[in-house]
Amino acid sequence: MKPADIIHLAETELDAQRSYKHRINVCCSSGCIPFGALKVLKAFEDAVKEFGVQKECKVARTGCIGTCSVGPAVMIEPGNYLYQSVTPEKAREIVRDHVVLGLPVKDMLYGSKAYFEKQHRLVMKNAGKIDPYRIEDYIAAGGYSALVKCLIKMSPKDVIDEVWLSGLRGRGGAGFKIGQKWTFVARAHRSPKYIVANLDEGDPGVFANRTLAEADPHAILEGMLIAAYATEANKGYIYIRAEYPLAVDTLKKAIDKAKAMNLIGQNILETSFSFDIELRLGAGAFVAGEETAILASVEGNRANPRPRPPYPAASGLWKSPTLIDNVETLANIPQIISHGGLWFSKIGSPTCSGTKCFSLTGKVNNPGLIEVPMGITLKEVIYDIGGGVPDNKKFKAVLVGGPSGGCLPDTMLDLPIDYESLTKAGAIMGSGGIVVIDEDSCMVDTAKFFIDFCVEESCGKCTPCRVGLHKIQETYARIIGGVGKPEDIQFLRSSCGYIQEASLCGLGQTAPNPVLTTMRYFGNEYNEHILQKKCAAGKCSFKHNVKEAEI
Amino acid sequence: MALLYFIYKNRSVPYSVVQRKALFKAENRRDSEMLKEDNRKVMLEKTIKEHQYQASSLLEILHKTQELYGYINKDLLSFVAESLKLPPSHVYGVAAFYNYFRLKQPGEHVVTTCLGTACYVKGAEEIISAVEKEFKVQRGNTTADGRLSVFITRCIGACAMAPSIVVDDEVIGKATKEIIIERIKLLLEGKKP
Numbered sequence: 001m002k003p004a005d006i007i008h009l010a011e012t013e014l015d016a017q018r019s020y021k022h023r024i025n026v027c028c029s030s031g032c033i034p035f036g037a038l039k040v041l042k043a044f045e046d047a048v049k050e051f052g053v054q055k056e057c058k059v060a061r062t063g064c065i066g067t068c069s070v071g072p073a074v075m076i077e078p079g080n081y082l083y084q085s086v087t088p089e090k091a092r093e094i095v096r097d098h099v100v101l102g103l104p105v106k107d108m109l110y111g112s113k114a115y116f117e118k119q120h121r122l123v124m125k126n127a128g129k130i131d132p133y134r135i136e137d138y139i140a141a142g143g144y145s146a147l148v149k150c151l152i153k154m155s156p157k158d159v160i161d162e163v164w165l166s167g168l169r170g171r172g173g174a175g176f177k178i179g180q181k182w183t184f185v186a187r188a189h190r191s192p193k194y195i196v197a198n199l200d201e202g203d204p205g206v207f208a209n210r211t212l213a214e215a216d217p218h219a220i221l222e223g224m225l226i227a228a229y230a231t232e233a234n235k236g237y238i239y240i241r242a243e244y245p246l247a248v249d250t251l252k253k254a255i256d257k258a259k260a261m262n263l264i265g266q267n268i269l270e271t272s273f274s275f276d277i278e279l280r281l282g283a284g285a286f287v288a289g290e291e292t293a294i295l296a297s298v299e300g301n302r303a304n305p306r307p308r309p310p311y312p313a314a315s316g317l318w319k320s321p322t323l324i325d326n327v328e329t330l331a332n333i334p335q336i337i338s339h340g341g342l343w344f345s346k347i348g349s350p351t352c353s354g355t356k357c358f359s360l361t362g363k364v365n366n367p368g369l370i371e372v373p374m375g376i377t378l379k380e381v382i383y384d385i386g387g388g389v390p391d392n393k394k395f396k397a398v399l400v401g402g403p404s405g406g407c408l409p410d411t412m413l414d415l416p417i418d419y420e421s422l423t424k425a426g427a428i429m430g431s432g433g434i435v436v437i438d439e440d441s442c443m444v445d446t447a448k449f450f451i452d453f454c455v456e457e458s459c460g461k462c463t464p465c466r467v468g469l470h471k472i473q474e475t476y477a478r479i480i481g482g483v484g485k486p487e488d489i490q491f492l493r494s495s496c497g498y499i500q501e502a503s504l505c506g507l508g509q510t511a512p513n514p515v516l517t518t519m520r521y522f523g524n525e526y527n528e529h530i531l532q533k534k535c536a537a538g539k540c541s542f543k544h545n546v547k548e549a550e551i
Numbered sequence: 552m553a554l555l556y557f558i559y560k561n562r563s564v565p566y567s568v569v570q571r572k573a574l575f576k577a578e579n580r581r582d583s584e585m586l587k588e589d590n591r592k593v594m595l596e597k598t599i600k601e602h603q604y605q606a607s608s609l610l611e612i613l614h615k616t617q618e619l620y621g622y623i624n625k626d627l628l629s630f631v632a633e634s635l636k637l638p639p640s641h642v643y644g645v646a647a648f649y650n651y652f653r654l655k656q657p658g659e660h661v662v663t664t665c666l667g668t669a670c671y672v673k674g675a676e677e678i679i680s681a682v683e684k685e686f687k688v689q690r691g692n693t694t695a696d697g698r699l700s701v702f703i704t705r706c707i708g709a710c711a712m713a714p715s716i717v718v719d720d721e722v723i724g725k726a727t728k729e730i731i732i733e734r735i736k737l738l739l740e741g742k743k744p
Contacts, residue, residue, distance in 0.1 A: 031711055034722035068711030204667030204706035242651050281614050283649030300609035302648040361669035361710040368711050435668045449671055
């Protein structure tokens with residue numbers, strides 16, 4: 001296949017798509033399938049046949065539309081009519097009324113308009129619109145044109161310059177400048193060079209990367225290919241959680257299709273550029289998402305992090321220069337190349353350009369996958385997009401950044417979402433989880449939950465994390481068991497400081513965040529628990545569990 | 552019932568029913584004997600060969616082993632270690648490090664509760680406690696009669712419909728303890744829900 005063939009294919013495919021008057025996109029992502037999305041898809045196909053409108057109506061299996069709480073979701077184009085909680089019976093009704101008669105079924109349409117209004121879909125622009133199993137759909141939507149542009153018009157240095165200009169920062173949590181990272185790898189004059197795409201989304205409560213892989217796998221592949229072209233890498237691995245079977249399947253098929261079309265492999269599009277991509281399955285270790293631990297895991301070892309320097313850019317996989325990027329970062333790349341770095345740098349806030357995908361969950365009315373420009377406030381996310389807290393309960397806290405993030409109270413809701421502001425408030429961007437907590441939850445108990453998680457997931461290599469977290473866990477067991485002492489607070493604070501300072505990797509360095517933020521913003525709850533043995537939320541039993549408290 | 556379950560569990564393996572019956576018999580024999588006989592071992596060997604006996608493919612091979620056998624016992628671990636020319640301690644270390652690998656045989660029915668943040672906030676802990684109490688089994692273990700295992704997992708990614716609980720490969724979203732206990736009871740009675 002030649003570069004011109006891609007453009008030709010896009011045109012043919014677009015012509016084919018234009019011949020349909022309606023397109024029914026049925027969301028078949030992991031969120032909607034348990035609610036029966038595949039049956040709904042079948043029902044739509046049958047109904048279209050039954051009414052004899054196959055020629056004017058296309059039924060497509062797509063990835064996540066974003067409204068995961070009201071699945072199965074179905075979007076009908078043109079007009080972007082979004083139907084919620086569709087059942088096979090209702091599918092027939094929709095085809096009859098909407099497609100055949102042209103009358104949208106009003107009482108089944110998704111209610112909250114604000115859910116989409118405040119979002120800015122960049123990475124997820126194809127999600128819910130294209131069939132992830134068809135590479136033609138992606139190409140018709142402008143896919144792989146950025147790769148063609150790189151191969152024909154740009155030198156590797158031009159590509160890196162464009163990424164520098166965009167101001168794109170790593171979406172995996174740390175927020176490192178991507179242009180800088182790529183320059184480091186490009187400058188390493190050793191071969192082979194590797195690229196690892198991080199899809200080990202171990203944070204509980206986060207599903208943004210999975211949704212991306214399920215909805216638009218080729219965007220990740222194209223981003224990787226461009227990164228490989230810019231840094232002159234030879235081989236790429238996508239490290240993905242085995243707990244995401246549908247995403248694994250989608251990516252596998254996408255790689256096969258791309259290989260068949262000579263977009264991955266030797267002499268890509270008949271140029272001198274060669275790059276191979278392989279999948280690597282994770283196996284349920286939170287720490288494997290860490291930069292150096294992921295390398296150990298790809299090499300087939302235990303996911304133990306190692307000290308830096310040397311940084312992976314100098315000595316990574318099998319001691320070769322390695323570029324590690326989150327898949328969301330990579331999915332931004334094709335757009336930056338197509339539209340230019342300057343265009344990208346104007347989106348979002350001045351220090352953080354672009355958008356970020358968040359999984360909005362917990363006690364909100366409209367949970368789901370959202371993509372918002374950087375710099376939006378937490379209030380807008382929770383109240384405008386999320387629709388506020390259900391059942392007239394009172395908002396208590398919002399957890400940003402997964403188990404090693406921070407719990408922020410209602411006074412912090414005007415905080416803009418960007419790397420610096422969040423870090424200042426004690427939270428982190430993390431992999432993009434926003435969990436809303438209402439008055440029914442006890443903050444001491446919530447902090448204990450995260451510490452339990454980190455204790456379980458600590459790899460045990462370095463002492464501050466292994467022993468320190470355990471000590472904190474014991475202290476929490478005492479406080480919740482009703483035998484907490486006032487000096488426990490001071491103990492928690494000082495041990496958190498040691499763990500942050502002395503731990504080897506990101507897990508240990510950020511694990512104390514929930515403890516510190518809950519103590520900072522909800523200190524009165526700790527005092528109530530310790531002094532009055534009272535839990536306002538009624539979660540803690542204060543039954544002293546000897547076994548738990550004296551481990 | 553056990554046979555049906557077995558066929559169901561191995562539905563991705565392209566065997567005929569006759570072969571499956573033979574496999575089922577083998578399953579009841581001692582594990583090491585079983586290793587020698589059935590053709591799952593052949594398939595495992597094939598996978599190892601495909602990966603060119605590379606030590607770096609250890610995780611992939613452990614995944615395949617678990618996919619074929621449902622869990623990874625000692626014999627299988629030594630077999631993998633031998634094939635890849637790795638110390639058995641290393642293979643055991645890797646298998647034990649990752650939560651995904653099961654080193655003990657799971658029960659006939661498996662209930663996995665998601666204890667991710669979203670599910671926890673929405674009360675998954677109460678559901679799993681109720682299940683533990685009702686069926687007299689601790690999380691991470693199997694009932695004495697080997698019919699029900701209760702596991703917990705950190706996030707299956709179905710957070711928007713929290714709390715979500717996986718009962719025998721089926722994800723149940725927005726679960727309550729009544730629904731889950733009812734469902735498990737039906738399964739244990741051998742009825743299809």
